Amino acid sequence: MTDDGLEAERAHAAAARDGLERMVEAARHQVEIGQGAGADRYALESLGRLLKSNLKRLAEEPDGPPFFGRLDFSPDAATGDAGHAGRRYYIGRRHVPGGPERPPLVLDWRAPVARAFYQASPGEPQGVALRRRFGWDLSGPAVLTGFEDERLDGGEHHRRSGIVHAEVARPRQGPMRDIVATIQPEQDELVRADLDESICIQGAPGTGKTAVGLHRAAFLLYNHRKRLERSGVLIVGPNPAFLRYIAAVLPALGETDVEQTTLNGLLSRTPVRAEDTEAAALVKHDARMADVLHRALYAGVVAPEETLVVPDGAYRWRISTEELCAIVTDVRSEQVPYGTGRERVRARVVALVQRQAERRGRPVNGAWQRKLGRSAPVSAFLDRVWPRVKPEDLVAALLGDGQGLARAADGVLTTAEQAAIRWNRRRSARSARWTAADAVLVDEAAGLIEPDRGAGHVIVDEAQDLSPMECRVIARRTGRGSMTVLGDLAQGTTPWAARGWTEQLTHLGVPKARIVPLAEGFRVPGAVLALANRVLSALDADVPPGRSMRDDGEVSYRKATVLAEEVVAAARDALARDGAVGVIAADDTIGPLETALRAAGLDPGEPAGEARLSLVPASVAKGLEYDHVIVAEPAGIVTAEPRGANRLYVVLTRAVSRLDIVHAQPLPAPLTT
Structure with a gap:
């Protein structure tokens, strides 16, 4: 890398920023014109939303890197790449035009030619002579600090790029970042899968399955915008903390019109005010309940008896x-x-x-x-x-009428199972105290009565934790569209967590989805993953152990006399270093730990918030990541629930750089071997 070369690239970065500013100004002018357009109120509102959305997309992160890569095609590129022979392209998060009759300053990473940036190799150069990756100082407005070249026509191939490693290991705080600059070839293949294909990504911790799903959403919207504008893209996450964590990824990639919700958000028509017994929840989440509801609904359809x-x-x-x-x-x-x-x-x-x-x-x-x-x-x-029926009335009548339930469940549910879900007295739909599982049943009933308008594409994360009936909730939102299913069987923590993908995909309505394993990743360092794999070996999960492309990471054990005091000490030490810190503990110990941290002057924020220190209940840790994780009392996490060992596996793999294990009780066996 020469100084002249670096200055030339900095000049191109300045030109790209100028081009982006012109795009923002043009979009702002369009908004002004649109607000004054002569049209009826509804058309004006629609136009205003479109223009303002475009302006918001362009104005996101104005000081961020305008590009992260460059492709130089060989002058004698092969026939399939002849249209790019001798050309140079800069690859970034969004397209920046160069002006009339001039080539673009930056190509969107989703453009067809940009695929070569992720897929080209010495064995299959795809016409690329040189691939360049750029390094940026992001402590303030992005400053280009250097670049790294691969001469694909000369056989060079940096499988373990220093710039990629530095980007992955960069301290993080706040929401999840996109991985557009670090996408690996196997991830890129999944991101660019055809819209009509459903895929299931079985991903070990740190393999980027969530990021792949989000980037696939952005890719599909870019390449099939007209089709998806009508039907939309839906993302279903496991909890609100997870949604807050991923909220910034799609806007950073130029996409803002994507619905992101949780399963509870899909079921919001039913107010939840009670809890089921474990026995009742297991029955209500069982796929057989779909047959019971179908029988109960059509029991009211009778043959006419008179003219x-x-x-x-x-x-x-x-x-x-x-x-x-x-x-x-x-x-x-x-x-x-x-x-x-x-x-x-x-x-x-x-x-x-x-x-x-x-x-x-x-x-x-x-x-x-x-x-x-x-x-x-x-x-x-x-x-x-053929009487008119409301979903809530159907479910209330079924659960509140023992005889009706017995008729609908005859040969489907046992007598004990019927007793577990039957209400002790009749209630109307209005007076019912609905549980979370009842909300799933009401949604099933609604789907039997009136079909949902399905989204063009649905992305569901942590899908291994869904019950069969919850899978059906999501399947109804897919309609005739396609789906990206993300999960890890080893991270299943619910009582009904899937043991295999074949049956789960059938419940999700995509039985022919292609199942793709991802086992190699950047996010979790080798030292942390090696410890987590010891826990994995003790789980009832038929998945390959994760492999880290990083040989770094720190793992330390801290024996505590008083757990809270040692957690406070560990948090102080962690905050003295760069990056976000997550203290993760069993849910029932969060209160005392919060009291101790605040008494020590350390004010923890909520999971996936902007604070450097977060206090995270183990039940909501899934999908989150922190530079430094402090696991408080692993034995308590294991004993807190039936699948506590799976939960511990999740918790350990939230660490991106460093892991502290603080314990007063004896450690679970896999952590002592």
Whole structure:
């Protein structure tokens, strides 16, 4: 690297920043013009949202690096790359045009040609002569400090790039960062998978599966924007802390119009005010409950028992019992949603009446059809044979009526299972004290009655923790779209956590999804992962151990006489070094630890917040990461829940650089070997 070369690259960075500023100004001007446009109110609001969203995307991180890589194509590039022969491209988070009749200053990382930045190698150079990675000082406005070259036409290939390593190991604080500058070839293949393909990423800790999912969302929106603008992209995370942690990734990649929620957010129509017993929750989360609800719903559909007479002015139209039975039987066989079936019965009754009317010369039109379909005799007939049902009423009636539950669950649930979920007295939907599992059942009932409008693509993280019935909640949001399923069977901590992906993917509605393992990663250093793999070997999880591309990391043990005092001391030592610090402990010990930290003048923030020190309940640690993790009393984490050893595995692998294990009790066996 020469000084002249570095100065030339800095000049290009300045030009790219100028280009980005022009884009921001142009977007701001569009907003001003759009606000004054002559249009109806609704069109104006839509235009305003579009323009302001575009402005927000462009204005994010104005002082960040305008690019992170460069591709120089060989003058004699192969035929497939002939269009790029002799060209040079800078790769960044967003496209920056160079001006009229000039090449772009920066190409968006999602552009087709940018794929070579991640995939080219000496064996398959893809026409690339040189790949350059840039290093930046990000302590303030980004300053270009150096670059690292690979001569792919000369056989050089830096599998372990120093710049990539420095970026991954850079101290972190606050929300998750994008990995666009450090995506590995195997990750890039998944990011660029086709929209119509569903994939399942079984990823060991630190392999970047969450980041891959988020970057895939950004890639799909870039390449299929028109298609996904209509249906949208939905991201489902395990808890609000996780959503706060990942919230900045997509905006940094130029995408802001993506719905991010939790499973509870999808179930918000049902207020949760009570808790189930463990036995009741296990039954309600079982896939068999879908059959029970289906039976209960259609138990109300009965065969017509009398002729239908429909007055129509001077006319009286009659439909025989046989004809009505045929209608109901035919619609039942079509297996459409319950509400759709009710309307089909109505439409076919009207069609029979219409044929009679036309034979008698009675003039008919659309208004006549609508009036007849809503007439009192037709509505009363529908209420008898195909009654209107609300989801909450269906679930309340099922759980509150022992006889009705017994009929619907006959041969599906045992007597003991029925007793576990049956309410001790009847309640209306309005007075019911719903549990979290009841909310899942209400959503299932709603899906049976009226279909959901599915998203074009759904990304679900920590999918191994979903119950079969929770999987069905997400499957209904996918509709005919595709899905990216992210998880790690070894990190399953719920009572119903998946033991394998095949059955879980079937419940999620994507049984043919491609299952791709990721075992090698940058995030967790070798020393930390080696310890975590000892815990993994004691788990009932058929997954390969994780491999770290980093041979660094620190692990220390601190024996405590008084746990809280030693945790405070460990936190002080950790805060004397760079980076974010997470104190993770069993949920029931968080209160005393918080009191001790605050008494010592250390004010911990919430998980995934902006504070340097966070106090994190073990139950919400999944998906988060900290430079320095202090695990308080591992034995308490293991004994706090049935799958506590899996929880400990999760907790240990939150550390990106350093890990302190503070304990007053004896350590779990895997940590002592």
